[in-house]
Amino acid sequence: MNDKPKESLDHIRHTLAHLLAASVRELYPGAKNAIGPAVEDGFYQDFELPSPISESDLPKIEEKMREKLKSWTAFERREVSAEEAKKEFSWNEYKCELIDEFAGEGKTLTFYTIDGFIDLCKGGHAEHPAQDIAPDSFKLDRVAGAYWRGDETKPMLTRIYGLAFETKEALDAYLRMQEEAKKRDHRKLGRELDLFATSDLVGSGLPLFTPKGTILREEINAFSQGLRLARGFQKVWIPHITKNDLYKVSGHWDKFGHELFLVKSQETKDQFVLKPMNCPHHQQIYVSRPRSYRDLPIRYMSTTEVYRDEKTGELGGLSRVRAITQDDSHIFCTVDQIESEYQSIMEMVVEFYRVMGMQFRARLSFRDPAEPEKYLGDEALWERAQSQLENIAKSSNFEYFIAPGEAAFYGPKIDFMAMDAIGREHQLATGQLDFVQPARFGLVYTDTDGKDKMPVMIHLAIAGSLERFLSVYIEHTAGNFPLWLSPVQAAVLPIGEHHMAFAQEVSESLKAAGIRAELDERNETLGKKIRDWKLSKSPYALVIGDKEVEGKQVTIESRDNGKLGESSVDALIERLKKEITEKK
């Protein structure tokens, strides 16, 4: 991966945060600027303002920024003492707090000055803003409240967000993508298509899935599990709560204890938690019997929930939830079997994302050779495993890149980054090697020589989190699901009352063939029925009028291909079943 352009874009964005601070301070005397970093699509700057502002003030500020940009020719860097820094910023308690903190940590303090505007900053700017930054390549976006240092007990500041790219074209493309994303917002589509609901009584981050949304969940899961069943995986079932002892042994309690939901029994003194991951449970099933080399690989899968104690403010729709359903699985195998297991993982991931219509690239997350102490497990084992993963990637015909330092401490992994229809990349599937947990839980198998050896473990999820996958997939398809996934596969639309009997017959025949048909029994015009069918995004409508009743047939309308003409019911069923089986 070549990160160079990204870095210099970050410099531009960071520079614009300075420019925003200078402009606001000029327009609103008494304004105090706090911090202002580059972010994913631009920058922001936090302020304490003498009076509130709104989005209608942004054009004026933007204009000021463009005006000032002309004279922002070059930054001047200067190291300063804490005393000098605090003297300069005596009017700004936020900067003073930072100065005390940095000085306390023994950091060098630096001022960056440009066109008379001084800021406390550690650097990373466009070297010559007036010439490096195109005045039409950025745009102020929105205003929000933000607690100083993200702490609810501290003052609420005003945060101004800006968008910034290398060129106006890139900015415009981003704005178009945002516009498109808004239309596809899965929260909006979730409501419109009746896929899931939320309830204040149940709580945030805990969506409830309606019958239609549940069909999506179940079909996607069945597909993911079907790929694995065909490759020797077995379903197991595990409870959602456990004594925290399990995570003390696995090591998660020490590392992530504060992120867990604690479960308090009123009857026993045992300390329970809601499980944050399934691997320790799967390993408890592994150790419940003696295992031999003949039994390996053993491959367990459970589609089940894990729980994350997220901040309420960070929750939204299905993207971030508190109860996360993973299509999880764990493979226990010998070191020799790693390559063939990953081969099979690759096949499944390719097939899954092909059907989902998403391109992906693989990230080989390896350890950082400069910091071997960050990783647990045998050196030779790491080397051998990483070269096995690279072999697989080389022999596959998809894009991959190596990311040193991205490995988990317990082993290297392959993460799969899928691209959606509007160009956003999402990390969804993952296959992670683990050399550490099998040792902690004392997993062994009896080898051919009669001796006990330790298996390695591979964590594998294909969709990842069903909720997060759905949030991506609903936006990827804009709710136009393929036939096999559609909650309603065919809407049956009788034109009038006297076409109802045959429409009912058609609907029943489809249902008997396992096709999700829905009969529109309302006393409405065909026009209204067609409009509502289009809004529902169901892939087929079957119109039934005089001609159809007489000929014992239906007229097929396709969401994607318009009017398809007449068909007998048998031929229709054949056609739909074929399309469902082929997951087209």
Added chain:
Amino acid sequence: MNDKPKESLDHIRHTLAHLLAASVRELYPGAKNAIGPAVEDGFYQDFELPSPISESDLPKIEEKMREKLKSWTAFERREVSAEEAKKEFSWNEYKCELIDEFAGEGKTLTFYTIDGFIDLCKGGHAEHPAQDIAPDSFKLDRVAGAYWRGDETKPMLTRIYGLAFETKEALDAYLRMQEEAKKRDHRKLGRELDLFATSDLVGSGLPLFTPKGTILREEINAFSQGLRLARGFQKVWIPHITKNDLYKVSGHWDKFGHELFLVKSQETKDQFVLKPMNCPHHQQIYVSRPRSYRDLPIRYMSTTEVYRDEKTGELGGLSRVRAITQDDSHIFCTVDQIESEYQSIMEMVVEFYRVMGMQFRARLSFRDPAEPEKYLGDEALWERAQSQLENIAKSSNFEYFIAPGEAAFYGPKIDFMAMDAIGREHQLATGQLDFVQPARFGLVYTDTDGKDKMPVMIHLAIAGSLERFLSVYIEHTAGNFPLWLSPVQAAVLPIGEHHMAFAQEVSESLKAAGIRAELDERNETLGKKIRDWKLSKSPYALVIGDKEVEGKQVTIESRDNGKLGESSVDALIERLKKEITEKK
């Protein structure tokens, strides 16, 4: 139901508890008797003993009981003051504690004396023990420790259990049934057949299901859900945790708050709980959209866990667990639709228990007309609903009985009591009307007249709890599951090395046809393979030797019907698929 014989048997059992106390006090001077009630299959008595005893002491005590019984001709009842009672029992601090407590509650204290043995007791004895109790109709069973008043902070007493029935024949029959039950113990079979595992790290009452046990769970659930899918039920998905606000509205928080697992977030102040039931969640999906009379009945189902904060000591195998998987569902319908919905419930229950090979009878749990204040909801609604339920029961062709006073406070119900192969009755399926929750959650539908009306709700579970159902069903079948449920449906047994290739081919053909085949690849004799197959209780073995390889066929051995002879692979697959589909 005629409860008369049961009551007099309770009197005999309670009398035997007195007799046990008298005998132990005679044999072990200084022994203090605490309490001694009748229980389901006999009686027990708690003692503080001068020295420990074991089961080897029971025959001696039993002999003493029989000897004393001869002179136990009649009880004498006498009301006593607290002072007099405490004087008599000054040597026994347990009785003194009870005397103080009863006196404090204003209860009348009574002594029952027989053959010189005095006990504090509120009565309920066999009137003439020497003639009412057959000396061979009881038997001391076992010794256990028990805290005084069930409180871990109080002294540990010795509890002696006895079995007692009306006759020696009834006692013998019970002992045979116990013996048979021991052989069928689902915990023992669960281990032997590798169906589930437990882990000290995970905790008691939280079993983990292995691949084989998971197949049982999934097949039973698929059958139960399939019956409902065919009758218009729709799957929905709900999270396992919720803010306690949900149960405050439903009323469960006030009534059952102390039985819930409390979930503590470290990030938010919301108080969460693990859901103890699913009805409030299903109602939140109902209220997420406007509903019309045209939409009713709406029928939601989720197979999902509910949680009960049971005492650790009360947990065992699958009979009583902390995470309970229910094949739950809720119907929302008009009052007019109650009868047809119950008609459909009856059909499903009959079909389910027919396939499971269990007889059942229905208990119509109605309100107690003597205590109308115990029940919520409109009087006329109760009358109408109860008569609808009785109509259905009458028109069905299975045994039923009316149990006044067994209704829930929120509505009448039908409970189904299934009988297992050794004569034990279990309450499993249930269909409960609910007039209360729909009002609490403000459920409405727009009726034909445009006005909002309240639907009634029916709670329905067919298997009930999957864990409890399995505990019953494993013992009912003694692990000899029918083909459709068997984790391994056919064991493929090659006689020697050179039969392996064809055996593999057979195994793959079966798997491709969706049959759960398992190939025995071990280098063992056929005798050993057959023995292990029999222990596994798999319904079919397919033996493959020279003759079979040559003729491209298999020799079928059936668990239930012995050697079935040779068959081509195609005919075998046909045969098995038919048996699976018919769930025989």
